[in-house]
Amino acid sequence: MSVLSVKNISKSYVDHKALDNISLEIKKSSIFGLLGPNGAGKTSLIRIINQIINQDNGEIYLNGRPINYDDVRKIGYMPEERGLYKKMKVGDFLLFMGKLKGLNRNQCIDSAKSWFQNLEVSNWWNKNIEDLSKGMSQKVQFISTVLHNPELIILDEPFSGFDPINANLVKSNLMRLKEEGKTIIFSTHRMESVDELCDQLAMINNSRKILDGDTEQIKMKYKSDNYLIVHDKKLKNDPTYSIIKTEKVSDGIYESEVSLIGEKSYKDLFKVVSGYTQIISFKEKIPNMNDIFIMKVKQGGKDE
């Protein structure tokens, strides 16, 4: 069942259209990737889901009901443009954020303590925010997002500001939250980075959805029956395959990309190639999201 249904959302600003008839279904207990280049409309969509701005047309449903303003308590949102009050103490800030989400003082403190542990930080309750390093404030931002134990967590470009260590820490925590039954949506313009994290994804370009679905299915759909073979002698031409390119890896070692011809399978390919040369590695070329995106943009969304 979908936790969140986005139905036919459109949004225009003073001078341009940001979203054009976008629909999405996001499954419970999954990680959903919202992909697209900068300016595609991702942030507008996320702001509409968070009820920060209003859509012109369309509806948002949370757990099957039209979303209303009280639902912000069930959502944790970390925007792309995120900051902290410099002149506050960490504890006061977390209390403030927690209260806005409807927590009382003790709930805030308990939740903050367990998150301090999860993110491997000591007790920062009484630290001044202006004394925090960049990595530390990123963790505080993340804690303030999940402090009220939201069932839906929305992260806009979550890794853009994080250093690699914090990014991995956050990733593993997101996986854990997913296992606990939470649903996570995140957006990014760095499409190659999300393959391993997302169960589902949607691509947005120029305010329109150009692709969505299950990550693995999308990859299967867009694979091209090409194979990457590392071998020692040069490949000869053969009716089984055509060579797309060959690169020299080191002395006497080459990497070739070949595509199958006709109804041949990878078994035929392996047999034929191993007749010419010693195979060091043999794998199917799976397109990453960036390749798929470029492919879709080139098609110009013709097949929609």
Added chain:
Amino acid sequence: MNKVWIIFEREYLQRVQKKSFILSTLLTPLIFPLFIFIAVLLIESDEQEIRRIAVLDNSGLIEDTISFGYNNMYLSNSDINSLQEEILNGDIYGALVIPKIDIYNPDPINFYSKNVPSSDFVGDIENIIENKIKDRKIKELNIEKSSLEKLETRVNMDTYNVEENTSSDGSEMGVSKSSSGLAFGLGYFNGFLIYMFVFIYGSFILQSVLDEKTSKVVEVIVSSVKPTQLMMGKVLGVGAVAFTQISIWIILVFSISSLTSLYFGIDTMNSTQVPGNQEEIDQSKEMVAGIYELFSSIDVYKIIFIFLIYFTGGFFLYGAFFAAIGSAVDNLQDASQFTLPISLPIIASLMFMSVILENPESNASIFLSMFPFTSPILMMARLPFGVPDWQLLLSIIFLLVFVLFALWFAGRIYRVGILTSGSKITYKLLWKWFVMKNY
């Protein structure tokens, strides 16, 4: 509403706990008397050089050297050209040239100096010459000087306000001593206080909104709170800080004044009885008693009450606009082009204040104390002179309506502004934001 309270609480506590707030609140009531004290000290310690002034007298009015203040006028025989040279060299301060004079129809006298002389100085010299002419007239007309002195009389007029006193045995008429000087001073003081608060705390709001926008915390907040709630909580929070400060000042001033009155042994509430015992108290006590008597003629509680209304109203009216500006711009430099038109009515109010204080009953005064953008300052200036209740009520209603309008207007700008950065802000764009139905 609960969320507005959370925003309010944070804004208020953050500001009130600041050292700068505590210091300025406690020290400002002491700083003003201190300034006056220092100014007096400076004036007294001012040992100015004697300024020499050459006099070319063709009238025979000046017979000897005359000294006044730090100036010394001596008769000179040189011609004006060499005197001008001496002025340029700094040997003398100036030269006074008195033409041959018809005492019943005198020509202007001339003064030459390097700098423009102060108006006091000009008045002093004119006085000296006028007195000299007067002396000569007395001689020519053969008037006895002593009989002339008998002609001079000084009369002081005390002014009284007539008012209705409602006491237990019904209403009766009463009079109390009034002072236009005091009304003038009080009006100016109250008006200026509101002017100061609107400006200082208005810019606090602008700064606070801008800080949230530039530190990028705002989008985190508006995912939990509606933008208008955030703005209201903020304006209310800063307003409460201003209210706290002014309340502490009022309490401080009251306790200081009641301490002094205790010291001088005066019962402030019954000070009208004091003049009867005046012979018994020494001069300083008499003076303080006089001041207290004048103050007792003014309904202090009413003025404070009305002050707080206009203080709050003026703050919200301008605070809303400052919040809208803070939300729209990306930095303080960009803000100035929008704060200028908003500041104009405030600055204009200060300039109109002298007009109002000179003539509190004029049509212009009545209009300006009704117009919401000027009424917070200018009604306060008028108030000590006495304002009919209906005018007061009408002015407050106008103000209230405009406050509501300003908050609504600002809210519509704010909701778009806080999430928009990097675009060039023009009045046209602000207007588009304002009329946008759905954001």
